[in-house]
Amino acid sequence: MSNPILKVENLHVNFNTYAGTVQAIRDVSFDLNKGETLAIVGESGSGKSVTTKTLMGLNAKNALIPDNSRLIFKDRNLLDLKEEEWQSVRGNEIAMIFQDPMTSLDPTMRIGMQIAEPLMKHRKMKKVAALARALELMKGVGIPNAEEHINDYPHQWSGGMRQRAVIAIALAVDPEILIADEPTTALDVTIQAQILKLMKELQKDTGSSIIFITHDLGVVAGMANRVAVMYAGKIVEYGTVDEIFFNPQHPYTWGLLNSMPTTDTKVGSLVAIPGTPPDLLDPPTGDAFASRNEYALAIDLKEEPPFFRVSDTHYAATWLLDERAPKVTPPVQIQRRWERWREIQGQEAQS
Numbered sequence: 001m002s003n004p005i006l007k008v009e010n011l012h013v014n015f016n017t018y019a020g021t022v023q024a025i026r027d028v029s030f031d032l033n034k035g036e037t038l039a040i041v042g043e044s045g046s047g048k049s050v051t052t053k054t055l056m057g058l059n060a061k062n063a064l065i066p067d068n069s070r071l072i073f074k075d076r077n078l079l080d081l082k083e084e085e086w087q088s089v090r091g092n093e094i095a096m097i098f099q100d101p102m103t104s105l106d107p108t109m110r111i112g113m114q115i116a117e118p119l120m121k122h123r124k125m126k127k128v129a130a131l132a133r134a135l136e137l138m139k140g141v142g143i144p145n146a147e148e149h150i151n152d153y154p155h156q157w158s159g160g161m162r163q164r165a166v167i168a169i170a171l172a173v174d175p176e177i178l179i180a181d182e183p184t185t186a187l188d189v190t191i192q193a194q195i196l197k198l199m200k201e202l203q204k205d206t207g208s209s210i211i212f213i214t215h216d217l218g219v220v221a222g223m224a225n226r227v228a229v230m231y232a233g234k235i236v237e238y239g240t241v242d243e244i245f246f247n248p249q250h251p252y253t254w255g256l257l258n259s260m261p262t263t264d265t266k267v268g269s270l271v272a273i274p275g276t277p278p279d280l281l282d283p284p285t286g287d288a289f290a291s292r293n294e295y296a297l298a299i300d301l302k303e304e305p306p307f308f309r310v311s312d313t314h315y316a317a318t319w320l321l322d323e324r325a326p327k328v329t330p331p332v333q334i335q336r337r338w339e340r341w342r343e344i345q346g347q348e349a350q351s
């Protein structure tokens with residue numbers, strides 16, 4: 001049963017620029033359930049980072065958020081918080097792991113002290129106790145010989161170890177929501193896998209909910225419970241991880257899946273989505289993906305598709321799901337995924 005800890009309702013974020021208003025987030029709504037990992041996936045510029053920065057109260061000064069946007073967390077609309085009130089939410093109830101550990105670590109401060117700091121600030125722990133806890137956390141995130149390294153500075157550590165330190169800082173205060181924005185993109189593949197595994201294990205222990213931001217659907221399979229696919233400032237499809245991987249309905253999701261390597265991908269069979277996303281200074285009428293969509297219908301150029309229900313947990317905003325739409329044959333890789341979906345459904349029906 002769903003148990004939302006966070007409800008994002010009708011979020012719009014506009015940016016005032018010299019060229020006009022950039023409509024970066026255009027009516028995004030989603031729930032985050034307790035203890036789950038929700039992945040938000042999309043190409044560069046789709047609005048993933050603006051969404052998470054908004055959730056941390058860290059948007060740029062030129063951001064404008066209309067009054068009907070709501071981020072409900074613990075019976076409060078986070079968008080109504082004053083900066084002093086944010087101080088007790090950010091890095092405490094809601095914490096974030098950024099893409100590049102070097103930008104979130106202070107190069108002039110010893111790592112142990114950086115992990116201890118949120119405990120002193122938010123938990124009012126004394127320095128000695130906070131440092132003792134920092135040492136435990138360093139061990140918990142797999143820093144070898146932690147005692148010897150608690151007084152090191154960030155530049156003395158490798159990228160993978162630094163990202164572990166960032167995770168320790170974020171988890172020090174046991175946040176209810178952890179936002180991880182491309183937490184492993186700066187790392188090599190083996191270290192990436194270790195960090196993702198570590199995050200999963202820590203989540204089991206702490207029960208926190210995770211919003212996991214990535215442009216790479218490949219890392220989502222092992223991490224997320226549910227997936228929201230974003231395009232041009234909107235969520236275009238959301239569902240459980242199996243629904244998105246094996247029963248995708250939006251042609252944009254098809255494109256993302258087809259541009260993702262899998263273990264049985266033949267060389268040369270990966271296809272990048274042609275074209276580029278629309279200019280958010282002047283988003284197109286209708287479905288913003290239409291100009292890149294080989295399955296586009298005439299109505300896509302005129303009217304924006306609503307969300308169509310695929311199951312209780314799966315919705316997609318594509319006119320292809322309208323009962324009047326012609327039946328289209330998706331790319332062969334997607335047909336294979338749909339076959340796999342039918343097998344999974346069959347197995348579930350039998351058991």
Ligand SMILES: Nc1ncnc2c1ncn2[C@@H]1O[C@H](COP(=O)(O)OP(=O)(O)OP(=O)(O)O)[C@@H](O)[C@H]1O
Pocket residue numbers: 015016017022024042043044045046047048049050051060062215280
């Ligand atoms: N301060 C700002 N002023 C104007 N436009 C902005 C500002 N911040 C973000 N944008 C625009 O908002 C849109 C969404 O950006 P966002 O960074 O959220 O994308 P993203 O999906 O996170 O991409 P990436 O994967 O590259 O980080 C982009 O068109 C971006 O140019």
